[in-house]
Amino acid sequence: MRSNFVFQEIWVGLRRNLTMTVALVVVVAISLSLLGTGLLFVKQVDRTRTYWQSQVEISVYLCYKGDINPTCHGAITAAQLSSIEATLNGMPNDVQKVTYVSQQQAFTLFKSAMSNEQSLVSTVTPSELPPSLEIKLVNPSADYNIVSTAVQGAPGVDSVIDEMTILEKFYSLLNGLRNAVVVVALILVVAAILLVANTIRLSAFNRRRETGIMRLVGASNFYIQLPFLLEGVIAGLAGWVIAAALLIGVKSLLLNNLQQYFSYNVGLSAGDLIEVIVLAMVIGVALCGVTAFVTLRRYLRV
Amino acid sequence: MIEFQNVTKVYPNQNRAALENVDLTVNKGEFVFLVGPSGSGKSSFLRLILREERPNDGRILVAGNDLARLTNWKVPALRRKIGCVFQDFRLLPSKTVEQNVGFALEVIGKPRRFIKRVVPEVLDLVGLEGKHDRMPDQLSGGEQQRVAMARAFVNRPMILLADEPTGNIDPATSIGIMKVLDRINRTGTTVVMATHDAAIVDSMRKRVIELEYGKVVRDQNRGIYGQAY
Numbered sequence: 438m439r440s441n442f443v444f445q446e447i448w449v450g451l452r453r454n455l456t457m458t459v460a461l462v463v464v465v466a467i468s469l470s471l472l473g474t475g476l477l478f479v480k481q482v483d484r485t486r487t488y489w490q491s492q493v494e495i496s497v498y499l500c501y502k503g504d505i506n507p508t509c510h511g512a513i514t515a516a517q518l519s520s521i522e523a524t525l526n527g528m529p530n531d532v533q534k535v536t537y538v539s540q541q542q543a544f545t546l547f548k549s550a551m552s553n554e555q556s557l558v559s560t561v562t563p564s565e566l567p568p569s570l571e572i573k574l575v576n577p578s579a580d581y582n583i584v585s586t587a588v589q590g591a592p593g594v595d596s597v598i599d600e601m602t603i604l605e606k607f608y609s610l611l612n613g614l615r616n617a618v619v620v621v622a623l624i625l626v627v628a629a630i631l632l633v634a635n636t637i638r639l640s641a642f643n644r645r646r647e648t649g650i651m652r653l654v655g656a657s658n659f660y661i662q663l664p665f666l667l668e669g670v671i672a673g674l675a676g677w678v679i680a681a682a683l684l685i686g687v688k689s690l691l692l693n694n695l696q697q698y699f700s701y702n703v704g705l706s707a708g709d710l711i712e713v714i715v716l717a718m719v720i721g722v723a724l725c726g727v728t729a730f731v732t733l734r735r736y737l738r739v
Numbered sequence: 740m741i742e743f744q745n746v747t748k749v750y751p752n753q754n755r756a757a758l759e760n761v762d763l764t765v766n767k768g769e770f771v772f773l774v775g776p777s778g779s780g781k782s783s784f785l786r787l788i789l790r791e792e793r794p795n796d797g798r799i800l801v802a803g804n805d806l807a808r809l810t811n812w813k814v815p816a817l818r819r820k821i822g823c824v825f826q827d828f829r830l831l832p833s834k835t836v837e838q839n840v841g842f843a844l845e846v847i848g849k850p851r852r853f854i855k856r857v858v859p860e861v862l863d864l865v866g867l868e869g870k871h872d873r874m875p876d877q878l879s880g881g882e883q884q885r886v887a888m889a890r891a892f893v894n895r896p897m898i899l900l901a902d903e904p905t906g907n908i909d910p911a912t913s914i915g916i917m918k919v920l921d922r923i924n925r926t927g928t929t930v931v932m933a934t935h936d937a938a939i940v941d942s943m944r945k946r947v948i949e950l951e952y953g954k955v956v957r958d959q960n961r962g963i964y965g966q967a968y
């Protein structure tokens with residue numbers, strides 16, 4: 438095997454149809470980066486969902502002194518509180534755990550959650566925050582209605598808020614965005630496959646004299662096809678390098694910016710990014726290599 | 740060296756056979772002219788030897804290989820034993836004379852040192868001394884055909900197939916080409932040459948196989964081209 442001969446052939450091939458090669462690299466780069474972005478979105482959504490599901494799922498806000506809600510008549514009494522707790526504790530199939538959060542505790546949580554927003558923290562005092570019962574459900578999606586109707590409107594209850602219903606809207610937005618990205622990426626992958634096939638075919642046609650002579654003098658199939666195959670793979674790798682740069686940009690600009698709107702640490706790590714980039718490389722190289730191989734079997738027969 | 744046993748070749752969508760019941764043997768070191776009008780099956784004969792085509796019927800033996808039994812991946816090994824020269828030279832216009840000949844060795848994985856040594860020898864053998872660094876378009880037709888012959892012979896094949904090698908060359912230059920082919924033949928290489936050139940066939944007085952409509956109509960030692968053409 439004469440490696441420098443093979444590389445010389447690849448170089449000639451890539452240079453001879455430069456425009457096709459550039460088009461190929463660009464399409465591979467865009468499709469891989471969109472695919473990667475889709476994967477990053479999937480990871481991000483999963484990450485935040487897991488985070489939230491481990492957190493409180495229903496908050497029962499209780500009346501407190503100075504509450505402006507008309508259903509409240511002053512702060513909740515001890516009897517009202519124990520009656521609500523009894524109701525909740527009487528549903529062991531649905532309720533996993535009930536925790537009472539006092540106004541002072543609520544303020545501490547608020548401070549740590551909003552640590553990025555010191556200006557907001559400084560305007561709030563513990564007496565302005567409602568005490569609450571934080572309910573952890575056995576099965577969040579099925580039990581929400583049962584539990585929330587059980588305590589809704591009970592004396593001393595200000596409001597019942599399921600954080601999941603708020604988040605679901607956000608998730609469906611993210612999911613829709615991710616699906617759109619993946620669909621566009623898949624269309625581009627198809628375009629990339631067709632472009633690889635066409636580029637290799639053009640390249641084989643451009644060098645039909647060479648390959649004809651190679652066949653006649655008894656060069657092996659492997660030797661004849663390898664330069665074309667590597668040509669496809671190298672274009673794929675070049676596209677991947679650009680895609681990797683774009684993905685790093687997506688992660689550091691878009692997702693990290695998005696992250697600022699949540700005061701929770703559910704961001705993607707460098708490890709997640711590397712995983713996606715490596716996956717993109719495998720997809721890119723496999724896509725180009727396999728397409729080139731199949732094309733060559735059709736156009737460069739012995 | 741080459742043995743055809745009742746070989747018939749019919750191309751798809753053709754009523755007439757390109758070769759019909761061809762049965763002949765070419766011995767090692769022989770020089771054979773293949774003559775006959777266009778479409779008589781000369782090219783099919785050569786393509787069958789190279790295993791570019793496979794016969795519909797009969798058996799072909801080339802350099803000890805039964806071509807029907809040869810697997811696809813062994814075809815390159817067969818072709819390394821066969822050199823080929825064509826009417827249209829088939830040189831690579833972007834490579835020099837030396838690179839064109841070296842290419843044939845390069846693509847079968849020969850080491851660079853070997854190529855550097857062997858290529859100039861062969862170029863001298865075909866009479867291209869001092870033209871190693873020319874580009875094909877700087878050479879005359881006869882010289883280009885010499886390059887093609889050097890490329891066909893550089894790997895010392897057992898068989899040299901020539902498909903109308905003098906078809907694009909004037910008679911005076913053709914004599915030189917035939918001298919090179921004769922020289923290659925004298926090294927022990929079997930030469931099969933398809934041609935329309937009566938003067939050459941008549942002057943060489945070698946074995947002549949005449950094909951007509953795919954059939955062998957004459958097989959004559961020390962033959963001439965024939966009257967009909």
